[in-house]
Amino acid sequence: MTRGTPPAQPDASVAALAGRGAVVTGASRGIGLAIARSLAAAGARVAMLARGADALAQRAAELGGAALPVPCDVSDAAAVGRAMQVITLAFGGAPDILVNNAGIFHPRALTDITPDDFASSIAVNLTAPFYLVHAVVPAMRARGAGHIVTIGSVADRVAYAGNGSYSPGKFGVRALHDVVREELRGTGVRATLVSPGPTNTDIWGDLAGTGRFPPRDAMLDAGAVADAVLYAVTRVVAVNVDELRLSAS
Numbered sequence: 585m586t587r588g589t590p591p592a593q594p595d596a597s598v599a600a601l602a603g604r605g606a607v608v609t610g611a612s613r614g615i616g617l618a619i620a621r622s623l624a625a626a627g628a629r630v631a632m633l634a635r636g637a638d639a640l641a642q643r644a645a646e647l648g649g650a651a652l653p654v655p656c657d658v659s660d661a662a663a664v665g666r667a668m669q670v671i672t673l674a675f676g677g678a679p680d681i682l683v684n685n686a687g688i689f690h691p692r693a694l695t696d697i698t699p700d701d702f703a704s705s706i707a708v709n710l711t712a713p714f715y716l717v718h719a720v721v722p723a724m725r726a727r728g729a730g731h732i733v734t735i736g737s738v739a740d741r742v743a744y745a746g747n748g749s750y751s752p753g754k755f756g757v758r759a760l761h762d763v764v765r766e767e768l769r770g771t772g773v774r775a776t777l778v779s780p781g782p783t784n785t786d787i788w789g790d791l792a793g794t795g796r797f798p799p800r801d802a803m804l805d806a807g808a809v810a811d812a813v814l815y816a817v818t819r820v821v822a823v824n825v826d827e828l829r830l831s832a833s
Contacts, residue, residue, distance in 0.1 A: 600817075603629075604628045604629070604680040604681060605628065605631070605675035605679040605680050606623045606628045606629070607671060607679045607716070607720075608623065608630060608685060609658050609683065609684055609685050610658075610685045611632035611634050611640070611685070612632065612636055612639045613634075613785070615735060615783060615785060615809050616632075616686065617632075617643055618810040620647065621647060621810065622807070622811065622813065623683075623814065623817075624648075626818070628681065629650055629675065630647065630650055630651050630652065631652045631667075631671045632644050632647075632651055632652065632654065633655075633658060634655065635655065635656070635657050636655075640653045641653050658716065659708050659711060664712070664716060668719045677723070678723030678730070679720060681817055684717070684735060684757070688704065688749075688750070690749060690750070691750065692749070697748050697749050701749055702749045705753055706749070706753050708753075709753025710753040714760060717732060717760070720732070725768065725771050727772075728773075729772045730772070730774070732761075732775045732776075733778060733813055733816060734758075734760070734761040734764075734777045736754055736757060736761070736778065737779055737780065738779060738781045739754045740758040741779070761777040762777075772821070774821075776813075776817075776824070776825045777827045777828070778827075781832060782798055782832070783803055784804065803832055804832050809830060
């Protein structure tokens with residue numbers, strides 16, 4: 585160390601998450617993958633959930649021993665139950681952090697949405713988060729500690745034309761977060777809603793930059809959303825970050 589240079593300070597986020605177990609859904613790509621990487625880098629063991637087993641295994645291998653790939657269709661209650669059994673066994677108990685991130689985004693006019701399209705969107709964007717919350721809350725409450733993070737959207741508060749299947753699920757998951765927060769207040773279990781604006785991921789396909797949506801280079805970076813999640817889960821236990829709304833500058 586050079587004379588006059590102050591000693592390096594420990595990384596508070598690493599200290600905060602060392603030895604913790606986290607679950608991230610939709611973790612094989614986009615925002616979910618960025619969150620999984622961020623939590624793993626901060627010292628957490630991360631169970632990564634996604635439907636595509638091969639892609640999930642590849643992404644988990646990139647994270648190394650901190651990652652546990654768990655193929656799972658989170659819209660299937662039985663599959664979620666089996667996944668949680670695997671995770672609980674691997675972690676030696678219930679996870680400390682749950683990040684409900686998995687989502688479906690198919691912007692279409694109401695008249696172009698089929699009943700099956702609508703049902704599948706609600707199943708992933710709203711029903712799946714309920715399944716995961718339902719699975720982890722009893723153990724978190726009994727332990728008196730835990731953190732449930734919900735990834736919302738700008739569309740969880742503002743209704744846009746062409747979002748007939750997406751906004752209902754996101755409005756609903758924001759309400760689910762609010763109920764979770766109220767029911768767990770004072771138990772030691774925290775709950776945070778992170779609602780980003782358009783974020784640069786492959787979910788956009790050829791829609792970005794069409795005038796309806798901004799070009800991808802003008803969107804938020806997925807890492808910015810991951811940073812927001814890491815910020816929320818590394819606050820001192822006496823502080824709950826109720827909600828973070830993110831937009832590109």
